[in-house]
Amino acid sequence: MNPEQISAFIRQLYQSDDFIPLHAPTFNGNEKRYVSETIDSTFVSSVGQFVDQFEQAIEAFTGCAKAVATVNGTAALHTALYMAGVKQGDLVITQALTFVATCNALYHMGAEPVFCDISEKSLGLCPKSVDQFLSEQAALDAQGCYHKTTGKRIKAVVPMHTFGHPVELDELVTVCQKWQLTLVEDAAESLGSYYKGQHTGTFSDYSALSFNGNKVITTGGGGMVLCRSQDAGQKTKHVTTTAKVPHPYEFFHDEPGFNYRMPNLNAALGCAQMEVLPQFLQQKRELASRYADFFAGTPFRFVHEPDYARSNYWLNAIICPDQDSREQLLQETNAAGVMTRPVWQLMHRLPMFANALRGDLSYSEYIEARLVNLPSSPVTPHTD
Template sequence: MGQSSKFSHIIDFIKTLYPGQDFIPLHEPRFTGNEKKYVADAIDSTFVSSVGAYVNRFEEMMQEITGAKYAVATVNGTAALHMALLVAGVKQGDEVLTQDLSFIATANAISYIGAKPVFLDIDRKNLGLSADVLQAFLDEWGQKGAEGTINKKTGNRIAACVPMHSFGFPCEIDRIAAVCSEWNIPLIEDAAESLGSYYKGKHTGTFGLLGTYSFNGNKTVTCGGGGAIVTNNEQLAKLAKHLTTQAKVPHAWEFNHDYIGYNYRMPNLNAALACAQLEQLAGFVENKRKLAATYKAFFQDIAGIAYCEEAKEAKANYWLNVLLLDNREERDAFLAEANNNGVMSRPAWTLMHKLPMFRDCQHDSVAVSQWVEDRLVNIPSSVRV
């Protein structure tokens, strides 16, 4: 089978999974529950901004789903990560270890504080930060001191580590957590893409000091925007909630503020939508895992294309299904043919260290990240109706 006919075969198969659609998006939302009812109720209550019953309920539901003791609703996932870094003690001039293959929001949130990302390589098995690479980097460049771990190359404090569970696949987060503990580096999980994913029976986002999530329009569940922070640390949860509410000191009528605050709370209207979506999370994940099993069976018979699966001890939400082609040329040819025929597909993000604003950031060889960037394709992954 030639390249073009092979790709046409794949495109035709994807179209059978989403029948009756002239254009098949990469990941579109499904509003099949109480969304309209809850949003109308929020409107009728007149509480449509950052205070309301649905904001409170959303935080309770996130605690129930993840098993975390505390949850703080935010306006989006980037704001959640920015705030998590702040309350974890990251300061201007610090460094934060993260992965080179990541959505830009991770590096942006670090930069908002005036800290600097250090980009490390990923694990080919799960597309997330490699625990082995993290350990090797710290063995070479880390120096333990009274104020924490210092990067011997730059003299700056390494104030946090932020791995991301890429495309919903859990990384080896327990091993990463162990390395961070050894080096006294706070662990903040970017779980933006992995709501409903588990590693060794524990929900992603709950292995570190804090975890963050996104509810953007293309996520497994959405409220248009929206984000959340989870933690088991009561002090950090209270501080995050305070800072995201403009750091207003509670009072019936007076306006006093004791920190530089942020307008980062999730509006009640969005929370109403989020609550309805969270009610359906388990069903959505089951649906997406069935789709993943269908893709896996199909691609077993397609030469030259590897289908990415969850690791043995992981349970992924399969937010986006991932293919790895033989090389960049094959990747580009597939992307062109799929998108030209109404099947939305996309490549991996450009590696962070290649972007102009991050070119002076320290990074390791990132050989696996480059290998994956050259080959990765995401294919349609919406919940099927």
């Protein structure tokens, strides 16, 4: 199988001779109507009915106790980490194979990432890799977990559900309990993904979703903090709304806060998208199934959901036989107007995280050299 055949198959799926993007938003519901209602109401900023409605829709869909809408996914993760007690100078274990936003959120709160390897099952943070790093380099005292060489506190573990495939959450929870660490899920890519029947982002006290333009549903720009209790949710909403104490006219803020509240305009878009989310998810599973069948028995290995999970298949991916075949596929498909992309460069290769502590990253490096993402827009594919 060659890149030309792969491009032809993708064009057949989407029945298009035009440029095929990696993941485009789909607007065929009430988006225009709700956005127009927002404009007519003049409540286009962070106060408006659609913000509350969008939060309630996410709560109902994911099963979290309270959802708090934010301006983007990075703001949601920053808030989740802040609420989880991560402070300046803390070390936070995460994966090197992730989008840079995971580490940017840590950087801007003065925390430092520690990189561990990913799992072959999920392409997300590997529990065994985390436990091995901690066993070799960490210890416990009365204040909790610390890094033996630097003396710095290890506060949290942040797995990212790569391409929407849930990580091994039971095992990660066990590791966190063993080492007295706080779990914070980066669920930015996993709306509609389930681990053993439970929605991702609901296994930790705080987690983060993203609604960027390329996600399963979009609000243009936007994110959401998922909270495991009503009290935590109310506190999170307060902090993301400049910590302003309610009053008819006085401006009193009782702690430092963030101006992270999602505007009503964005939430209107989100409410319309939530109405068709089940349809999007079904279409994406059909697309993933077609890809899996197409690549079966070829040198290209399709990335399936883990056997313990139901994935949203946000981005479909294949693992090429080697780096040369990956480069050839990327070059020829993109030249043919079919957008494909490599996985992100590993975080420790970026200048701002080059000196971060890390364990063995062998499988992360293997995947970095071979993985290619394929067009994954939630459109029902055709084969006739």
